[in-house]
Amino acid sequence: MAKYLVTGGCGFIGSHLCDALIHQGHDVLVLDNLSTGKLENLNPSAQLYVGDINDKMLTKMLMSQVVGCFHLAAIASVVRSNEAWGETHMTNQSGTINLFETSAGLVKPVPVIYASSAAVYGDNAAMPLTERSVVRPLTAYGVDKLACELQAQVAGRIHKVPTLGFRFFNVFGPRQDPSSPYSGVISIFSNRVAQHQNITIYGDGSQIRDFVYVQDVVRFLLLGMQQADIKAPVFNICTGKASSIKGLAQTLFSILGYEVEIIYAAKKAGDIQHSLGDPSRLVQQFQSCAEYDLGQGLLEMLQSSHALSHHIYQQAV
Numbered sequence: 001m002a003k004y005l006v007t008g009g010c011g012f013i014g015s016h017l018c019d020a021l022i023h024q025g026h027d028v029l030v031l032d033n034l035s036t037g038k039l040e041n042l043n044p045s046a047q048l049y050v051g052d053i054n055d056k057m058l059t060k061m062l063m064s065q066v067v068g069c070f071h072l073a074a075i076a077s078v079v080r081s082n083e084a085w086g087e088t089h090m091t092n093q094s095g096t097i098n099l100f101e102t103s104a105g106l107v108k109p110v111p112v113i114y115a116s117s118a119a120v121y122g123d124n125a126a127m128p129l130t131e132r133s134v135v136r137p138l139t140a141y142g143v144d145k146l147a148c149e150l151q152a153q154v155a156g157r158i159h160k161v162p163t164l165g166f167r168f169f170n171v172f173g174p175r176q177d178p179s180s181p182y183s184g185v186i187s188i189f190s191n192r193v194a195q196h197q198n199i200t201i202y203g204d205g206s207q208i209r210d211f212v213y214v215q216d217v218v219r220f221l222l223l224g225m226q227q228a229d230i231k232a233p234v235f236n237i238c239t240g241k242a243s244s245i246k247g248l249a250q251t252l253f254s255i256l257g258y259e260v261e262i263i264y265a266a267k268k269a270g271d272i273q274h275s276l277g278d279p280s281r282l283v284q285q286f287q288s289c290a291e292y293d294l295g296q297g298l299l300e301m302l303q304s305s306h307a308l309s310h311h312i313y314q315q316a317v
């Protein structure tokens, strides 16, 4: 049993990570400013500190107690990063540097596992995207995530802080905010189809995404803690399986056993046409690949929602 710090532990992915750590018998400290995170997401056994990742005294007090830090706090909104450039930069890059620096200041630096993003690739047409693909972030959010990876190299090279970064693709699962630019479409479609309401597809629905289920992401985060290194390795977390938005709707229809009307609207400006990752490096390093495909993840997600699980049960009997 060990003690870990999870930043962003009240958020979507962070709260699932806290559940898994607590399930394994670990003590969990959470640092979250509750800007997008919710108290109801948090496992009651976790110890919450409401505060900012840029608060040096607080991060020092927390990090000096733990054997490792999972850093998931971020303003995870591309739109917000474009609207509030400097403010999001303060969290998404400066906050990450503060955590690396805090670790470096300890008698023995603790490893930091941090969330990067497929946004570092931007609109790179070379599919599937490997960690060696050209990085061409299009937004302040993507640039900050890429900069975190470079700062992780500084943390290792100059300050001997072991780190490991994961470039998450489109993570989905329970507790996801429907407005999430990543897989919010899954929450929106699921809620609307369950209520027999029509759904809107922007563009022709042929856009490709690599949807990865949150439990797979949590599993790799946990494995990552054992592999943090001063060489600052970075891995895609993806399935390598392409799902179109139209295909997503069809998968939902087949799980729920009925269809709703699909309305087609103009493609959103700036929407990336295709995003598909190559998990080879991840699989090689961790001897494991994503276990959930889109259908399995959707089914588990729908079953965890009370109203929907009742509906699926009725379909099954």
Ligand SMILES: NC(=O)c1ccc[n+]([C@@H]2O[C@H](COP(=O)([O-])OP(=O)(O)OC[C@H]3O[C@@H](n4cnc5c(N)ncnc54)[C@H](O)[C@@H]3O)[C@@H](O)[C@H]2O)c1
Pocket (backbone or CB within 6 Å): 007, 008, 009, 010, 011, 012, 013, 014, 031, 032, 033, 034, 035, 036, 037, 038, 051, 052, 053, 054, 071, 072, 073, 074, 075, 076, 091, 095, 115, 116, 117, 118, 167, 168, 169, 170, 171, 172, 180, 182, 183
């Ligand atoms: N969801 C995805 O598909 C996806 C894809 C790529 C990368 N990511 C990254 O994964 C991480 C987790 O994303 P998520 O989807 O769970 O987002 P989320 O918004 O649900 O969680 C982020 C958490 O960080 C907290 N937070 C924000 N700013 C903070 C600050 N300055 N100090 C302390 N806490 C702060 C928020 O309150 C929230 O609880 C983020 O770093 C995000 O950029 C997510």
